[in-house]
Amino acid sequence: xxxxxxxxxxxxxxxxxxxxxxxxxxxxxxxxxxxxxxxxxxxxxxxxxxxxxxxxxxxxxxxxxxxxxxxxxxxxxxxxxxxxxxxxxxxxxxxxxxxxxxxxxxxxxxxxxxxxxxxxxxxxxxxxxxxxxxxxxxxxxxxxxxxxxxxxxxxxxxxxxxxxxxxxx
Numbered sequence: 611x612x613x614x615x616x617x618x619x620x621x622x623x624x625x626x627x628x629x630x631x632x633x634x635x636x637x638x639x640x641x642x643x644x645x646x647x648x649x650x651x652x653x654x655x656x657x658x659x660x661x662x663x664x665x666x667x668x669x670x671x672x673x674x675x676x677x678x679x680x681x682x683x684x685x686x687x688x689x690x691x692x693x694x695x696x697x698x699x700x701x702x703x704x705x706x707x708x709x710x711x712x713x714x715x716x717x718x719x720x721x722x723x724x725x726x727x728x729x730x731x732x733x734x735x736x737x738x739x740x741x742x743x744x745x746x747x748x749x750x751x752x753x754x755x756x757x758x759x760x761x762x763x764x765x766x767x768x769x770x771x772x773x774x775x776x777x778x779x
Contacts, residue, residue, distance in 0.1 A: 639759070649690075658747065671728060
């Protein structure tokens with residue numbers, strides 16, 4: 611995002627933000643993709659770690675998926691909180707901001723990506739050295755990104771989701 615515009619402390623004015631006066635039609639796909647990629651980064655770390663832990667420990671699909679989802683939320687929120695805390699926001703408020711910014715996005719991503727992992731025959735039962743495991747996981751993350759971006763575009767256009775974090779950039 612170009613921060614050379616007008617507004618407070620080098621931050622563009624609110625009219626240039628998605629969700630401020632323009633709604634869905636003024637929210638760019640690029641903005642939505644950047645928000646989704648930001649969210650996906652934290653989700654992917656948690657998801658991959660959860661899948662690796664579950665697979666390495668020989669857990670069944672259920673516990674592996676639960677661990678992956680839990681870690682995806684933890685890492686997704688942590689990534690957002692890191693940026694908000696840099697703006698010297700108290701921890702409690704930063705957590706509330708992260709919850710408001712990322713909950714829907716992470717939830718949508720997790721539904722998509724875990725559905726793919728469970729739906730690909732043998733993916734969760736494949737070993738960590740198996741291309742089926744890693745290929746399915748990579749495909750699931752790409753699918754999650756592609757299907758969550760429109761959701762984020764819609765939310766940002768309404769001043770929700772990642773739009774609540776913009777004040778702290």
